[in-house]
């Protein structure tokens with residue numbers, strides 16, 4: 001959603017999940033489906049087109065389980081952060097995860113990805 005200089009996007013880099021919660025609306029969806037490079041590129045292009053109108057960009061990483069697609073999260077984050085920094089636009093990000101893959105090694109990378117809010121769904 002873009003308004004008054006603010007763009008908030010919820011991005012699902014995969015619909016796959018390593019859990020199988022009975023209540024989950026994702027459970028019948030295809031597993032191991034990852035966002036294609038084309039879709040990733042189009043999202044970056046969309047932000048690029050909007051950036052001159054923006055004061056801040058906020059991304060929420062969602063799924064499925066987004067940490068199954070951590071390479072996509074990292075790759076897209078770096079591109080969006082670069083765009084924001086070059087245009088003096090504030091950037092912030094959060095992730096909604098089941099926490100299973102939230103290892104020390106993963107969390108240590110969050111600072112560089114400016115991922116400052118983690119919601120763990122139990």
Ligand code: SF4
Nearest residue numbers: 017019020021024098
């Ligand atoms: S962890 Fe979340 S996405 Fe995965 S099956 Fe459970 S509710 Fe669905």
